[in-house]
Amino acid sequence: MKISIDRLPQNHKGLILLPFEESESLRYPTDFQKLKISSVLFSGKKDTQFLLEDSASERTYLLIGLGKNPDYKTIQTAFRRLTAKQSRLFEKGALLAIQEEMKDSFLEAAVSGLYLGTYRLGHFKKTEEPKLDWENVSLRISSSFEDAEKIAERASKIANAQLQVFNLVDLPSNTVTPEYLSDWARNAGKTFGFEVKVLGRAEAKEQHLDAFLAVSQGSHREPQFIIAQYNPENPKKHIGLVGKGVTFDTGGLNIKTAGMVHMKCDMGGAAAVLGAMQAIADLKLPVKVTAIVPCVENSVDNQAFLPSDVIGSYAGKTIEIIDTDAEGRLILADGLSYLIKNHQPDSVIDLATLTGSTVGTFGYECAALFTNDIDLSQNLQKSGESIGERVWPLPLWDVYQPEIESEIADLKNYHGKPFAGAIVAAKFLEAFTENHGSWAHIDIAGTAFGDSEFAKTKHATGFGMHLLLNLLEKI
Ligand code: BES
Ligand code: ZN
Ligand code: ZN
Numbered sequence: 001m002k003i004s005i006d007r008l009p010q011n012h013k014g015l016i017l018l019p020f021e022e023s024e025s026l027r028y029p030t031d032f033q034k035l036k037i038s039s040v041l042f043s044g045k046k047d048t049q050f051l052l053e054d055s056a057s058e059r060t061y062l063l064i065g066l067g068k069n070p071d072y073k074t075i076q077t078a079f080r081r082l083t084a085k086q087s088r089l090f091e092k093g094a095l096l097a098i099q100e101e102m103k104d105s106f107l108e109a110a111v112s113g114l115y116l117g118t119y120r121l122g123h124f125k126k127t128e129e130p131k132l133d134w135e136n137v138s139l140r141i142s143s144s145f146e147d148a149e150k151i152a153e154r155a156s157k158i159a160n161a162q163l164q165v166f167n168l169v170d171l172p173s174n175t176v177t178p179e180y181l182s183d184w185a186r187n188a189g190k191t192f193g194f195e196v197k198v199l200g201r202a203e204a205k206e207q208h209l210d211a212f213l214a215v216s217q218g219s220h221r222e223p224q225f226i227i228a229q230y231n232p233e234n235p236k237k238h239i240g241l242v243g244k245g246v247t248f249d250t251g252g253l254n255i256k257t258a259g260m261v262h263m264k265c266d267m268g269g270a271a272a273v274l275g276a277m278q279a280i281a282d283l284k285l286p287v288k289v290t291a292i293v294p295c296v297e298n299s300v301d302n303q304a305f306l307p308s309d310v311i312g313s314y315a316g317k318t319i320e321i322i323d324t325d326a327e328g329r330l331i332l333a334d335g336l337s338y339l340i341k342n343h344q345p346d347s348v349i350d351l352a353t354l355t356g357s358t359v360g361t362f363g364y365e366c367a368a369l370f371t372n373d374i375d376l377s378q379n380l381q382k383s384g385e386s387i388g389e390r391v392w393p394l395p396l397w398d399v400y401q402p403e404i405e406s407e408i409a410d411l412k413n414y415h416g417k418p419f420a421g422a423i424v425a426a427k428f429l430e431a432f433t434e435n436h437g438s439w440a441h442i443d444i445a446g447t448a449f450g451d452s453e454f455a456k457t458k459h460a461t462g463f464g465m466h467l468l469l470n471l472l473e474k475i
Helices: 030-035 072-085 104-116 148-170 178-192 201-206 210-216 260-282 328-343 356-362 374-387 398-404 421-430 465-473
Strands: 002-006 014-020 049-054 059-065 094-097 138-142 195-199 224-230 238-243 245-249 288-298 347-352 366-371 390-393 439-443 449-452 455-460
Touching: 002 148, 014 030, 014 072, 059 072, 072 104, 072 374, 094 104, 104 138, 104 148, 148 178, 148 260, 148 455, 148 465, 178 195, 178 224, 178 245, 178 260, 178 288, 201 210, 210 288, 210 328, 224 260, 224 328, 238 260, 238 328, 245 260, 245 328, 260 288, 260 347, 260 449, 260 455, 260 465, 288 328, 328 347, 328 421, 347 374, 347 465, 356 366, 356 421, 366 374, 366 421, 374 390, 374 439, 374 465, 398 421, 421 439
Parallel strands: 002 138, 014 059, 014 094, 094 138, 238 288, 238 347, 245 288, 347 439, 366 390
Antiparallel strands: 049 059, 195 224, 224 288, 366 439, 449 455
């Protein structure tokens, strides 16, 4: 979209978008006083619209209802709906009229929503109807905000990174392989300004990333251990990120009997972290960030690791494999200890589609948060609340420690019991954090991929990218 900021020109023709919060008597912006219509027809209720055609002035007014005190996600979704479902309205461009009393975040949510709505799931369709040339659609914003231009640009950068996350998660595992992810990271690094180093199988062997390698054994796809670094001048802090990059999770020899078809989403943590790196560099945040993204396919052949195998790890701890489907914690274990030993970040955050247990606990609207840092916990909750990516804490109490103790090795990767799955997985990860005092693990199994009004099948939500960005902006 080509965005420009304008006062409303008298002779403006075409589509005018007018968002309204619900109210007994709607407040129309000064330029649109004569538009007032009966509250019976439109009162700004959530998820309502009213379309008014004025042939004399060649204008089409689209009144958009947002409900009372709409939050960020509600505003974003209302605008996403427009470009997703009514794209033809935008053929000749549009003007968005922002009212004076609306906040900066309103404009950001609206513009990013318009961008997100341009996403289409039909990546491989040969027969899809022609897409609008969104890059050339002009969007005029009439707003009295001083920094409207900056906010709109910021929104477009955030949306751009989110669209990348959508792509990475929705594309299938025969496209998004570990090598696809490392290529993506190298390209984004060049475009947006961060360093990328990748360890393949041989280098990972040299480094003794044995838990990471064990998961990759049953697949012909080369594992990729991505190390990305964004290093601005005079950074305020150094944050470490880790994202689970299982490009497909068959379960391994403990093969999945349910839900395997959705397991292309098992690199949702990787996508969120890589997307965050793009946005962080694009927005030039004054924070140093080191991201580790271990990427593997968890598949089955005669080389695959076996239940009962004892494997090593970068931290030097031995692990008894109880279940090959508990693979995410193995690659994260190496990711976490590699990050902490070699880069010593001030805080560490990992994102992973880790357990079905999280889906059972929080469903699809909230991710599970585990952390030993109360400030980080509160900041993550606040960030999540403000942009509609909720997280809520679960405990890391030591009473759960026996669940990961093994008789034959230092640890086991699964307790084999039908309870506390998310907590036990988090306790396992904790064992690889080198007692770091500021670590947060976010289990996004329920929130990374799901149903929405924007597609008939489950699809990427982009969860996590914006959460990380928002958190890092507050540092
Ligand atoms: N990738 C799955 C977790 C998952 C579940 C992601 C649902 C997205 C949606 C993970 O690797 C897994 O298989 N977890 C198992 C572990 C168990 C078998 C040891 C689980 O939680 O059921
Ligand atoms: Zn699994
Ligand atoms: Zn998995």
